Amino acid sequence: MSLIEIPVGPQHPALHEPILLRVRADGERVVGIQVVTGYNHRGVEKLGERSTWSKDVFLYSRICGICNTVHAQTYTQGVEAIGGIEVPPRAQYLRTLVMELERIHSHILICAVMAEVVGFDSLFMLMMRDREPVMMLKELVTGNRVIADYYVLGGVRRDLDEVKKDKILKVLEGVEARVKYYKKIFMEDYTITKRLLGVGVIKPSEAVAYSLVGPTLRGSGVKSDVRADDPYAAYGEIPFNVVTYSDGDSLSRMLVRLDETLESIEMIRYIIKHLPEGPIAPKTPIRTLHEGEAFSRVEAPRGELIYHIVSKGGDKPYRVKVRTPSFNNIINGVIAYRDARIADVPVILTSFDPCISCTERILVIDERNGSTKVLSLKDLSRWGK
Amino acid sequence: MSKAVEFLRSLGLTCKEVKQARRYVFEVSPDKLRVVVTGLIKLNLNIYSSTISVVDYINEGVIEVNYCLWVIDEKLMIVLRVRVPRDSPKVPTIHDIIPGALNGELEAYDLFGVVFEGNDKLRRGFLVPLDIANQGVFPLRKDFKV
Numbered sequence: 055m056s057l058i059e060i061p062v063g064p065q066h067p068a069l070h071e072p073i074l075l076r077v078r079a080d081g082e083r084v085v086g087i088q089v090v091t092g093y094n095h096r097g098v099e100k101l102g103e104r105s106t107w108s109k110d111v112f113l114y115s116r117i118c119g120i121c122n123t124v125h126a127q128t129y130t131q132g133v134e135a136i137g138g139i140e141v142p143p144r145a146q147y148l149r150t151l152v153m154e155l156e157r158i159h160s161h162i163l164i165c166a167v168m169a170e171v172v173g174f175d176s177l178f179m180l181m182m183r184d185r186e187p188v189m190m191l192k193e194l195v196t197g198n199r200v201i202a203d204y205y206v207l208g209g210v211r212r213d214l215d216e217v218k219k220d221k222i223l224k225v226l227e228g229v230e231a232r233v234k235y236y237k238k239i240f241m242e243d244y245t246i247t248k249r250l251l252g253v254g255v256i257k258p259s260e261a262v263a264y265s266l267v268g269p270t271l272r273g274s275g276v277k278s279d280v281r282a283d284d285p286y287a288a289y290g291e292i293p294f295n296v297v298t299y300s301d302g303d304s305l306s307r308m309l310v311r312l313d314e315t316l317e318s319i320e321m322i323r324y325i326i327k328h329l330p331e332g333p334i335a336p337k338t339p340i341r342t343l344h345e346g347e348a349f350s351r352v353e354a355p356r357g358e359l360i361y362h363i364v365s366k367g368g369d370k371p372y373r374v375k376v377r378t379p380s381f382n383n384i385i386n387g388v389i390a391y392r393d394a395r396i397a398d399v400p401v402i403l404t405s406f407d408p409c410i411s412c413t414e415r416i417l418v419i420d421e422r423n424g425s426t427k428v429l430s431l432k433d434l435s436r437w438g439k
Numbered sequence: 440m441s442k443a444v445e446f447l448r449s450l451g452l453t454c455k456e457v458k459q460a461r462r463y464v465f466e467v468s469p470d471k472l473r474v475v476v477t478g479l480i481k482l483n484l485n486i487y488s489s490t491i492s493v494v495d496y497i498n499e500g501v502i503e504v505n506y507c508l509w510v511i512d513e514k515l516m517i518v519l520r521v522r523v524p525r526d527s528p529k530v531p532t533i534h535d536i537i538p539g540a541l542n543g544e545l546e547a548y549d550l551f552g553v554v555f556e557g558n559d560k561l562r563r564g565f566l567v568p569l570d571i572a573n574q575g576v577f578p579l580r581k582d583f584k585v
Contacts, residue, residue, distance in 0.1 A: 136457050265487040265539020269573040283514040284461055287585055349462050349516060362492035377490035385542035
């Protein structure tokens with residue numbers, strides 16, 4: 055039987071990494087995947103070299119919409135390490151609070167998208183509804199619903215008062231009950247388990263060798279979390295569990311995220327209860343830095359985010375290298391598609407929580423007669439039912 | 440003491456001082472890189488390739504390739520620093536030893552023109568749009584004007 059090539063991707067206007075998966079299929083079975091990138095390289099690293107240290111906080115937080123505060127965290131903590139800048143404890147706790155709020159809404163979002171991909175649209179809508187209060191909390195704390203711009207070098211921009219604390223605790227109570235319910239659905243519902251269980255299995259040794267990060271790595275049973283292994287901000291003082299599941303399939307990766315959401319809610323409760331008093335930012339803004347370099351790591355919702363920052367003194371960085379978690383997970387994660395069925399491709403891709411929306415449209419080429427047919431992601435998902 | 444750091448010191452490599460905790464930077468010559476990485480992997484530690492960061496020191500005529508490896512079991516980062524001449528930046532590939540280094544090598548070749556000898560998957564246009572890549576320029580080098 056001749057092989058059929060199915061391009062999955064590449065364009066989507068909403069997200070920052072349009073990408074194409076060229077899926078080679080023998081009937082329903084995937085025999086090979088080639089990842090094609092390069093549709094939208096924006097040169098943010100180059101742009102950062104021309105801007106100043108303090109302005110770059112806002113530039114780098116715009117690399118990603120969903121995880122913008124973790125980008126700001128990685129950049130500022132790297133610069134603070136080079137400059138030996140002390141961040142006040144209250145600011146460290148507030149940064150941690152915002153990052154955990156971001157993790158909650160990011161994890162709920164990808165679980166909702168997964169529900170949509172497998173055809174469970176009502177679950178998708180319910181989860182998106184319950185994500186909204188978390189976005190509102192982010193707005194309450196930072197002033198913005200999506201791009202927070204909460205960070206300055208050496209601290210944060212806004213403080214938290216008692217009224218806001220009460221509001222956060224009250225809203226999270228409702229969110230926690232819903233997430234527990236969704237976890238039950240992901241574990242028990244026939245539609246979900248039928249599509250996710252045993253799909254896209256990655257063995258622990260492969261996950262490490264292929265340098266997968268974040269919930270994808272922990273879904274394969276490898277206990278690695280930057281928050282625990284290489285503590286930053288206030289994570290060294292806040293108790294939490296590193297969640298792992300050992301099956302290595304798409305369901306494990308989603309359950310890691312749902313459990314992490316519950317952990318994050320507990321962490322926020324701890325932060326609010328133990329929020330230290332004191333200033334939240336330095337009195338004079340930081341403008342210049344001496345020579346030095348830093349390798350700054352943060353656990354973004356999608357996994358390890360790393361910046362390599364090089365300073366040659368002055369008010370501008372010499373080099374800022376950014377490596378996002380999706381870059382490892384998408385390019386090196388092709389091993390997960392081995393022997394999958396075509397209908398599993400969007401499920402596996404979604405289980406990596408890719409920071410792209412490349413599966414928006416699908417073009418099927420039949421090599422025998424050269425005919426082409428455009429399918430939407432939904433059509434493709436239906437093939438598996 | 441960490442097994443990985445002990446091993447690198449036993450090879451005669453010296454660790455550069457860095458301010459951050461859990462970071463160990465070792466300078467390695469390009470011809471020894473594969474021996475060092477193979478040795479690290481044979482220690483039976485869980486090591487993944489975090490990133491390959493390239494810095495262009497145009498005034499010194501040097502391109503610096505930093506292999507950032509995270510040792511999961513020992514909770515530390517090993518940075519292997521290779522410095523090569525800017526006019527012919529060539530280093531051996533390590534993607535056959537650590538498969539996860541592939542994306543870093545593809546990126547470094549496309550943006551900086553660092554040739555990873557032995558990697559047959561290197562291609563222009565991985566991240567850079569082809570109209571720019573076809574001009575034979577590398578956009579993140581310091582002499583590339585935007």
